[in-house]
Amino acid sequence: xxxxxxxxxxxxxxxxxxxxxxxxxxxxxxxxxxxxxxxxxxxxxxxxxxxxxxxxxxxxxxxxxxxxxxxxxxxxxxxxxxxxxxxxxxxxxxxxxxxxxxxxxxxxxxxxxxxxxxxxxxxxxxxxxxxxxxxxx
Amino acid sequence: xxxxxxxxxxxxxxxxxxxxxxxxxxxxxxxxxxxxxxxxxxxxxxxxxxxxxxxxxxxxxxxxxxxxxxxxxxxxxxxxxxxxxxxxxxxxxxxxxxxxxxxxxxxxxxxxxxxxxxxxxxxxxxxxxxxxx
Numbered sequence: 702x703x704x705x706x707x708x709x710x711x712x713x714x715x716x717x718x719x720x721x722x723x724x725x726x727x728x729x730x731x732x733x734x735x736x737x738x739x740x741x742x743x744x745x746x747x748x749x750x751x752x753x754x755x756x757x758x759x760x761x762x763x764x765x766x767x768x769x770x771x772x773x774x775x776x777x778x779x780x781x782x783x784x785x786x787x788x789x790x791x792x793x794x795x796x797x798x799x800x801x802x803x804x805x806x807x808x809x810x811x812x813x814x815x816x817x818x819x820x821x822x823x824x825x826x827x828x829x830x831x832x833x834x835x836x837x838x
Numbered sequence: 839x840x841x842x843x844x845x846x847x848x849x850x851x852x853x854x855x856x857x858x859x860x861x862x863x864x865x866x867x868x869x870x871x872x873x874x875x876x877x878x879x880x881x882x883x884x885x886x887x888x889x890x891x892x893x894x895x896x897x898x899x900x901x902x903x904x905x906x907x908x909x910x911x912x913x914x915x916x917x918x919x920x921x922x923x924x925x926x927x928x929x930x931x932x933x934x935x936x937x938x939x940x941x942x943x944x945x946x947x948x949x950x951x952x953x954x955x956x957x958x959x960x961x962x963x964x965x966x967x968x969x970x971x
Contacts, residue, residue: 769862
């Protein structure tokens with residue numbers, strides 16, 4: 702929760718259910734800056750899918766660096782959401798999973814097979830660019 | 839002054855969120871590393887959600903205590919819900935690839951250095967889990 706306060710407000714950022722979304726270089730960047738609740742997740746999913754449709758988003762980066770705790774149920778929700786975005790034609794990369802969060806997810810044996818993740822934004826952009834060049838989805 | 843023990847009644851969804859925040863803070867103040875504080879907070883999340891889902895109400899206590907000459911952060915999750923008839927089977931449940939969520943107890947056990955569960959049908963469940971400093 703304290704993380705939300707330390708993130709400087711960015712211009713042209715659309716605040717939706719305390720989740721920041723903005724389009725950069727054709728890539729939709731979604732930053733989760735507060736720990737999740739069911740209400741936030743439901744709103745996020747609706748807003749996100751609508752945004753992907755309206756802006757014909759082909760690439761999405763989900764920035765979870767602001768999340769200090771991600772339990773199995775929240776992760777399943779995020780995974781379902783990413784799958785929906787993928788079905789709508791966008792490639793997704795998860796950025797900023799913290800060490801403790803990763804350890805917990807592996808211990809909880811959640812399904813990580815569909816998840817493409819990088820440590821930071823630069824790496825995510827490089828990965829997406831490589832995918833664009835190779836023409837892979 | 840850092841608190842050594844916090845007990846949170848789990849009655850509604852917001853209590854789970856509160857328990858997570860409190861657990862993380864207490865763990866850090868007790869001197870656990872950030873990743874291990876996250877493990878405590880995640881375990882609290884799983885256990886508190888189980889309480890809501892299966893017992894409707896209960897409590898989660900997080901405390902930093904000395905045991906056997908070493909300091910540790912302990913989670914105590916108790917409820918007077920329906921209890922678990924077959925603990926062994928419940929412990930084997932995990933998050934399958936299909937995404938069906940089990941109790942998540944085996945996950946909590948893997949996350950923690952110590953894990954103990956007592957449960958009897960009709961009497962409730964008591965889980966004690968801990969990470970050493």
